[in-house]
Amino acid sequence: METFTTYDPEGFYDELVDENGKPRPGVELLVDKIESLPDGDLDRRQKEAEALLLKMGITFNVYGQDQGTEKIFPFDLIPRIISDDDWQPIEAGLKQRIFALNEFLQDIYNDQKILKDKVVPKDLILSSKTYRKECVGFTPPKKIWCHVTGTDLIRGADGCFYVLEDNLRCPSGVSYVLENRQVLKRTFPYVFEKSKVRAVDEYPGKLLDMLEYLAPDGVDSPTIGVLTPGIYNSAYFEHSFLSQQMGVELVEGRDLVVSDGYVHMLTTKGLKRVDVLYRRIDDDFIDPSVFRPDSLLGVKGLIDVYRDGKIAMANAPGTGIADDKAVYAYVPKIIKYYTGEEPILPNVPTYICQEKADRDYVLDHLSELVVKAANESGGYGMLIGPHSTKKEQQTFAKLILAEPRNYIAQPTISLSRVPTIIGDRLEGRHVDLRPYIIFGEDIYVQPGGLTRVALKKGSLVVNSSQGGGSKDTWVLAPGEKEEN
Amino acid sequence: MLSRVANSIYWMCRYIERAENVARFIDVNLNLLLDMPADEKEQWSPLIMTTGDQEIYEKTEQNYTQEEVIWFLTFDRTYPNSILSCVSAARENARSIREIISSEMWEHLNNFYLELIKEDAIKMAIHDPNRFFKIVKMRSHLLTGLLDSTMSHGEAWNFARIGMMVERADKTSRILDVKYFMLLPEASLVNAPIDNIQWISVLRSASAFEMYRKEFHRITPQNVANFLIFNRLFPRSIYHCLSKAQVCLHRITGSPIGASTSPAEKRLGRLMADLEYTDIHEVIDSGLHEFLDSLQTKLNLLGGDIGTTFFNIRPLTDTVKSEQ
Numbered sequence: 049m050e051t052f053t054t055y056d057p058e059g060f061y062d063e064l065v066d067e068n069g070k071p072r073p074g075v076e077l078l079v080d081k082i083e084s085l086p087d088g089d090l091d092r093r094q095k096e097a098e099a100l101l102l103k104m105g106i107t108f109n110v111y112g113q114d115q116g117t118e119k120i121f122p123f124d125l126i127p128r129i130i131s132d133d134d135w136q137p138i139e140a141g142l143k144q145r146i147f148a149l150n151e152f153l154q155d156i157y158n159d160q161k162i163l164k165d166k167v168v169p170k171d172l173i174l175s176s177k178t179y180r181k182e183c184v185g186f187t188p189p190k191k192i193w194c195h196v197t198g199t200d201l202i203r204g205a206d207g208c209f210y211v212l213e214d215n216l217r218c219p220s221g222v223s224y225v226l227e228n229r230q231v232l233k234r235t236f237p238y239v240f241e242k243s244k245v246r247a248v249d250e251y252p253g254k255l256l257d258m259l260e261y262l263a264p265d266g267v268d269s270p271t272i273g274v275l276t277p278g279i280y281n282s283a284y285f286e287h288s289f290l291s292q293q294m295g296v297e298l299v300e301g302r303d304l305v306v307s308d309g310y311v312h313m314l315t316t317k318g319l320k321r322v323d324v325l326y327r328r329i330d331d332d333f334i335d336p337s338v339f340r341p342d343s344l345l346g347v348k349g350l351i352d353v354y355r356d357g358k359i360a361m362a363n364a365p366g367t368g369i370a371d372d373k374a375v376y377a378y379v380p381k382i383i384k385y386y387t388g389e390e391p392i393l394p395n396v397p398t399y400i401c402q403e404k405a406d407r408d409y410v411l412d413h414l415s416e417l418v419v420k421a422a423n424e425s426g427g428y429g430m431l432i433g434p435h436s437t438k439k440e441q442q443t444f445a446k447l448i449l450a451e452p453r454n455y456i457a458q459p460t461i462s463l464s465r466v467p468t469i470i471g472d473r474l475e476g477r478h479v480d481l482r483p484y485i486i487f488g489e490d491i492y493v494q495p496g497g498l499t500r501v502a503l504k505k506g507s508l509v510v511n512s513s514q515g516g517g518s519k520d521t522w523v524l525a526p527g528e529k530e531e532n
Numbered sequence: 533m534l535s536r537v538a539n540s541i542y543w544m545c546r547y548i549e550r551a552e553n554v555a556r557f558i559d560v561n562l563n564l565l566l567d568m569p570a571d572e573k574e575q576w577s578p579l580i581m582t583t584g585d586q587e588i589y590e591k592t593e594q595n596y597t598q599e600e601v602i603w604f605l606t607f608d609r610t611y612p613n614s615i616l617s618c619v620s621a622a623r624e625n626a627r628s629i630r631e632i633i634s635s636e637m638w639e640h641l642n643n644f645y646l647e648l649i650k651e652d653a654i655k656m657a658i659h660d661p662n663r664f665f666k667i668v669k670m671r672s673h674l675l676t677g678l679l680d681s682t683m684s685h686g687e688a689w690n691f692a693r694i695g696m697m698v699e700r701a702d703k704t705s706r707i708l709d710v711k712y713f714m715l716l717p718e719a720s721l722v723n724a725p726i727d728n729i730q731w732i733s734v735l736r737s738a739s740a741f742e743m744y745r746k747e748f749h750r751i752t753p754q755n756v757a758n759f760l761i762f763n764r765l766f767p768r769s770i771y772h773c774l775s776k777a778q779v780c781l782h783r784i785t786g787s788p789i790g791a792s793t794s795p796a797e798k799r800l801g802r803l804m805a806d807l808e809y810t811d812i813h814e815v816i817d818s819g820l821h822e823f824l825d826s827l828q829t830k831l832n833l834l835g836g837d838i839g840t841t842f843f844n845i846r847p848l849t850d851t852v853k854s855e856q
Contacts, residue, residue, distance in 0.1 A: 279624065279627050285630075292631035299534065300536065303536050313534055314535045314536070315533055315534055316533055316534075316535055316687065316691075316784065316843075
């Protein structure tokens, strides 16, 4: 099957082949394997993999459709491969970035030195919806705020990686990384083994280590729970998967109750104390007595117990301020401020609509820029200039003028592509990369992460809610080249 | 373990057992049909009566034809006790406790449901019902097997077993009752050859025919009832189901059988004592249908007690707060 011989990178930076269509170092084995498959075999393997995911029930509900409509998160068999040389600076850069963002969180909720030194404008922070006044003066256990982060990276036409955004609240998707890997191991066992791919399955163990590390003093074997909004949440599979992998409780808000100054689970034998929660419910919903009073998902009184040090939580409430898209623009300065080092991973250049010069530029160049709402996620509230109509641009111009604080803009970056199975052939599709970082006793970066792919031809939007899928991500072990 | 989790696994098993028994009901009726003169209304209405959901069926304004009754009992999503509704509910319960049950169990239940919603499933149920309902039964057995062989026999497993056994006891009592509804208008048929055939069908639908033969050789109504209610060893007899449920219940609480620490244990203990000290003659004398009817009521009460004992624990502080 001559899929790669006819594959055309079409002038984009391609993750698997160079500009002449030749496999990049480390990718040859995979290309050889795929070339040697009989016609139709790739498509058959792809369909088998999808059937497997459906059978395992790794699905999400499609809202607003008939009962019984469930879809799998689309998955493409061709992996994205990252060489050790490319990976080293990503790993170092992410560790540096997460360390600095954690320092930043501790600072802005306490001494506010960075604001006093005018490195970040004070009103930008204090005006953010995600700046939680309830957290002022608080220091979480072990001074860690952002225990789990998913940082979105993209690779531009120049072959360099850039940080697109940080997700420090409840980043999801890591279960897909682990499941995709299971499927790929079964699909390409020989290539997988020979390519010396770094393992991703340490993740649940690392997560558990971190959660245990947070346990209140004097608790030797803590009771740990993953707090989920319940089965109707689109990431429910992941919550259940992680609690199963770690062997900890999966709890909903209605399973928990505060009494005698502690958080307890309702069990068949009465109340049982909970010491650590990995919460997958947003700040807004976590405690109706402190945040949104109409929340049915949270636990009344949880925040009081937390402030009292009787329960630990990951991530800490209030981390959302660090992934505000307007704050994002200042992250390089934040890194410099707290570490004294230059950022290893660059940001995408960003215009802050609150600043007049930037705003004027953005309004004049709407057709070229990507405009994002500062507090939205999941690809909502976004204008992709080159793909937008005049009318959409006018709508966004009005939105920006009405609330400049809430918007940023970035030049359209030509995202790199990866060959993707389309029918019986391969076509290039744009991808990003979300590595997962765990901040516990030390900082761990999972080798690889989730490669999200925009399955629509030419599309740059990789979110699953907008027609995105995923791929397995192979980070090759160091020394792999020497042995070849 | 979490009360919610215990509740989910208990209901997961009840629903699957219920789905299996709906298949059994339909199967027994299909068997009876083969030997009875055709009068469709007579043939299919007793089945709906046995379920106790006659009122719901009448509201659908369907006739008592084979196709309509089968569709209602099997695929009607608006009928909560249809096979599809039961399997779907079992699957949703399983989904909420995926981390507790084995992945084999989850994948099997998921597949059970996905196969059931295929267009082919409806076709097979109508055109080849025997095969279809056999598959449903086998899928339920497979879950029972997976429960037994892929999951630790701890607290969660014991709750699963209680759910399954209580549901099975209830359904065996209803299978036995089918005959009551069938014969009601025609008491003269007692001991006629046709009567014999009907009792064999009842045994078959509880998978009890072969085991019964080993015990009693000849078919008499009294012996059939005796076997399905009081047999100590047959796994679908009411006595057997409830004694197994009792063992599991006491494993959970840690108290020995006889010493009851909770309303659920008391209720089940009393029920077991009743079965222990009653025999088939007393049952027949006081009326088989009446006996089964009162048993079903007691099983409902037991279900309620299990709920309040294990699934709805609310600490005092919670009630205090909610009054503010």
